[in-house]
Amino acid sequence: MARHLITSALPYINGIKHLGNLVGSQLPADLFARYMRGRGREVLFLCATDEHGTPAELAATKAGKPVEDYCAELHEVQARIADGFRLSFDHYGRSSSPQNHALTQHFAGRLADLGLISEVTEKQMYSNADGRFLPDRYIEGTCPNCGFESARGDQCDNCTKQLDPTDLINPYSTISGSTDLEERETKHLFLRQSEMREKLQNWIDTKADWPILTTSIANKWLNDGDGLQDRGITRDLDWGIPVKRGAEDWPGMEGKVFYVWFDAPIEYIACAQEWVDAGKGSDWERWWRTDKGADDVTYTQFMGKDNVPFHTLSFPATILGSQEPWKAVDYIKSFNYLNYDGGQFSTSRGRGVFMDQALEILPADYWRWWLLSHAPESSDSEFTWENFQQSVNKDLADVLGNFVSRVTKFCRSKFGEEVPTGGAFGETETALITELTTRIRAYEDHMSSMEVRKSAQELRAIWVAGNEYLQNAAPWSVFKTDPEQAAAQIRLALNLIRLYAVLSAPFIPDASKALLAAMNTDDTSWPDNVPAALEVLKPGHAFTVPDVTFRKISDEEREDWQTRFAGKRD
RNA sequence: GGCGGUAUAGCUCAGUUGGUUAGAGCAGCGGAAUCAUAAUCCGCGUGUCCGGGGUUCAAGUCCCUGUACCGCCA
Numbered sequence: 299m300a301r302h303l304i305t306s307a308l309p310y311i312n313g314i315k316h317l318g319n320l321v322g323s324q325l326p327a328d329l330f331a332r333y334m335r336g337r338g339r340e341v342l343f344l345c346a347t348d349e350h351g352t353p354a355e356l357a358a359t360k361a362g363k364p365v366e367d368y369c370a371e372l373h374e375v376q377a378r379i380a381d382g383f384r385l386s387f388d389h390y391g392r393s394s395s396p397q398n399h400a401l402t403q404h405f406a407g408r409l410a411d412l413g414l415i416s417e418v419t420e421k422q423m424y425s426n427a428d429g430r431f432l433p434d435r436y437i438e439g440t441c442p443n444c445g446f447e448s449a450r451g452d453q454c455d456n457c458t459k460q461l462d463p464t465d466l467i468n469p470y471s472t473i474s475g476s477t478d479l480e481e482r483e484t485k486h487l488f489l490r491q492s493e494m495r496e497k498l499q500n501w502i503d504t505k506a507d508w509p510i511l512t513t514s515i516a517n518k519w520l521n522d523g524d525g526l527q528d529r530g531i532t533r534d535l536d537w538g539i540p541v542k543r544g545a546e547d548w549p550g551m552e553g554k555v556f557y558v559w560f561d562a563p564i565e566y567i568a569c570a571q572e573w574v575d576a577g578k579g580s581d582w583e584r585w586w587r588t589d590k591g592a593d594d595v596t597y598t599q600f601m602g603k604d605n606v607p608f609h610t611l612s613f614p615a616t617i618l619g620s621q622e623p624w625k626a627v628d629y630i631k632s633f634n635y636l637n638y639d640g641g642q643f644s645t646s647r648g649r650g651v652f653m654d655q656a657l658e659i660l661p662a663d664y665w666r667w668w669l670l671s672h673a674p675e676s677s678d679s680e681f682t683w684e685n686f687q688q689s690v691n692k693d694l695a696d697v698l699g700n701f702v703s704r705v706t707k708f709c710r711s712k713f714g715e716e717v718p719t720g721g722a723f724g725e726t727e728t729a730l731i732t733e734l735t736t737r738i739r740a741y742e743d744h745m746s747s748m749e750v751r752k753s754a755q756e757l758r759a760i761w762v763a764g765n766e767y768l769q770n771a772a773p774w775s776v777f778k779t780d781p782e783q784a785a786a787q788i789r790l791a792l793n794l795i796r797l798y799a800v801l802s803a804p805f806i807p808d809a810s811k812a813l814l815a816a817m818n819t820d821d822t823s824w825p826d827n828v829p830a831a832l833e834v835l836k837p838g839h840a841f842t843v844p845d846v847t848f849r850k851i852s853d854e855e856r857e858d859w860q861t862r863f864a865g866k867r868d
Numbered sequence: 869g870g871c872g873g874u875a876u877a878g879c880u881c882a883g884u885u886g887g888u889u890a891g892a893g894c895a896g897c898g899g900a901a902u903c904a905u906a907a908u909c910c911g912c913g914u915g916u917c918c919g920g921g922g923u924u925c926a927a928g929u930c931c932c933u934g935u936a937c938c939g940c941c942a
Contacts, residue, residue, distance in 0.1 A: 514871095519941090676882095679880080682880090687870040696905075697907090700908070704904030706904095707904060765909070768908075769910085772901080858938095
C-alpha cells in the first residue's frame with residue numbers, strides 16, 4: 299500500500315495568519331491528507347510553527363515577554379486555531395524543538411565535512427544600544443537618492459532605489475531609534491549552493507510533472523545572472539539553534555545561531571521525530587529514510603509561491619548535499635496569492651480576514667469550502683464578500699444542505715424516520731448511478747492530482763445530480779399513486795446523503811460528520827462500487843432529520859463584515 | 869532594469885499534444901414543480917479569447933512585439 303508523507307509550509311510564529319496564508323498551504327494539504335486517508339492510504343501529515351529569527355524576537359519584546367515564552371504561547375494559539383479549521387495534522391510541531399536542534403546541527407556538521415559549507419567574514423551594521431547586529435530592513439535613514447527620511451536599509455520605499463545600509467544618511471535602528479550604529483566584522487557560515495547547482499538542476503529537470511509555477515521559479519534561481527548563489531545560514535542572534543558542527547562546538551561561531559531558513563525545512567524531518575516522541579507514532583525513519591523503508595513513500599509538499607525557492611533549492615541542497623539516504627520531495631504543489639477585495643491581504647496593516655476572526659464569524663466548513671473551491675492555482679485569485687456570500691449560500695445551503703433537508707423531511711412525513719421498504723430501481727435510478735459513477739471517478743482523478751478547484755467543481759456537480767434526480771423522479775407525486783416506488787426513490791436519496799458525506803469529508807469535515815450522525819451510520823467506506831454504496835442504509839434503518847446543515851449568510855451580515863474587515867485589525 | 873506569472877461572457881474561472889458553431893458555475897431573463905433552508909429543476913450567451921504582426925490548410929492554443937496587473941531579483 300502506497301504511503302503518503304504530506305507537509306504544509308510552516309507558518310511563522312509571530313501572529314495569527316490570514317486566509318491567504320491558510321489557502322496557500324495548510325488547507326490544500328489538509329484536503330489531500332483527508333482524501334488519501336479516506337481512500338485507505340497510510341498518511342503522515344506534518345506541520346509546525348517556524349519560530350526562529352529576528353521578527354519573533356521583536357514581537358516577543360513588544361509583547362514584553364521572553365521569546366521562549368512568547369513562542370510557546372503563540373504556538374498554542376496557532377495550534378488551537380488550526381484545530382478550529384479542522385486541519386488534521388498528525389503532529390503540529392515546533393522548529394524550536396530539541397529534535398530540530400540536534401538534526402539541524404547534524405546536517406551542518408555533515409555538510410561541513412563534505413566541503414559544502416564555507417566560512418565568510420563580512421561587515422554588518424551593529425547597534426550598540428540594541429546590543430545586536432541589525433538586518434538591513436531594521437535600519438532606516440535618509441535616502442541619498444531622493445531625500446526620503448524613512449528609507450529602509452535595503453530599499454527606499456519612496457524612490458524604490460536599492461540601498462545598502464551604509465548608504466543611508468543619519469541611519470538609525472528601527473528597533474530602538476538609536477543612531478549609535480557601527481560597521482563590525484562578523485563571521486558567518488555559507489551553504490555552498492553554487493557547488494550543488496548542477497546536481498539540483500538535474501534533479502529539477504526530472505520533475506516535468508510539477509506545476510509550472512514551481513519549476514519556473516526554481517529554474518530562474520538556478521540560471522539567473524551568475525547562477526545559484528551561496529547562502530548565509532547563520533545569524534548573530536540569541537534566539538535560534540546554536541551553531542554546532544554535529545555534536546561538537548564550532549570554533550569561531552560561538553554565540554551565533556542558524557538562520558531560520560536553514561533550520562525551518564529540517565523541521566519537516568524533526569517533526570516526525572516529535573510525532574514519535576509525543577507517543578503518536580512508532581517509527582519516523584520509515585517515513586524519512588530510504589534505507590529504512592521510506593522507498594515506497596510518496597512525499598508531497600504544499601506551499602505558497604514565496605516559499606518555492608527554499609523548497610526546490612535550499613532544502614534539497616541540504617538533504618541531497620548530505621549524501622545520506624533522506625527521502626526527497628516527489629511533488630511540490632505551489633499556490634499563488636489570494637487577494638482581498640481589490641488589494642492584498644496584509645498582516646502588518648491588518649487588512650483582510652484572519653484565521654481567528656474567520657472562525658468567530660462562521661464555522662470552518664464555510665471557509666474551507668469557499669477557499670478551496672477558489673484556491674489560487676493558476677493565478678492570483680480574489681476574495682470578495684459578495685462572492686463568498688453567493689458561493690456559500692448557493693453551494694452549501696441550497697444545493698447540498700437543502701437536498702438533505704428535502705429528502706429527510708419528506709421521508710419523515712410519508713414513511714417516518716427510517717429508510718423505507720419496498721419498490722425497485724428503474725431507468726431513472728440506473729441513469730443516476732451511471733452519472734454518479736462517472737463523476738466520482740473524475741473526482742478521484744482530480745483529487746489525486748491535487749487539482750483543487752476542479753475537485754470542488756466535480757463534487758458540486760455530484761450534489762447537483764441528486765437534486766436533478768429528485769426533480770425527475772418526483773417522489774412527492776409518485777407517492778400519491780405508487781407509494782412503493784416512492785419508497786425506493788427515497789431510499790436511494792437517503793443513501794445519497796451518506797454517499798455525499800463520505801465524498802465531501804475532505805472539504806467539509808464537520809458537515810460530513812453531522813450528516814453521518816443524522817443518518818445514524820459510521821460507515822465511511824469509499825464508494826469504489828457506487829451501486830453497492832447506495833445500498834448501505836438498508837430498509838428499516840433508523841435516522842433522524844438533521845438540523846439545518848448550512849445556514850445562509852444574510853445581506854446584513856455581509857455588509858457588516860465588509861465594513862468591519864476593511865480597515866485595521868484592533 | 870532583468871526574469872517569471874497572468875490577461876477568455878457582468879462576476880469567479882475551464883479550455884488537454886493548434887482542428888468542427890469558444891465552455892462551466894454565479895448573477896440576469898423566461899418557464900416547470902411545490903418534497904425542501906422563498907430552496908429545486910428546465911431553457912436562454914451577437915464574448916474584437918488584452919492590442920498589433922507572423923507561422924499554418926487551420927491559433928484562445930505556437931513565434932515576435934506592444935500594453936496592463938501581480939510577483940521575484942538587482
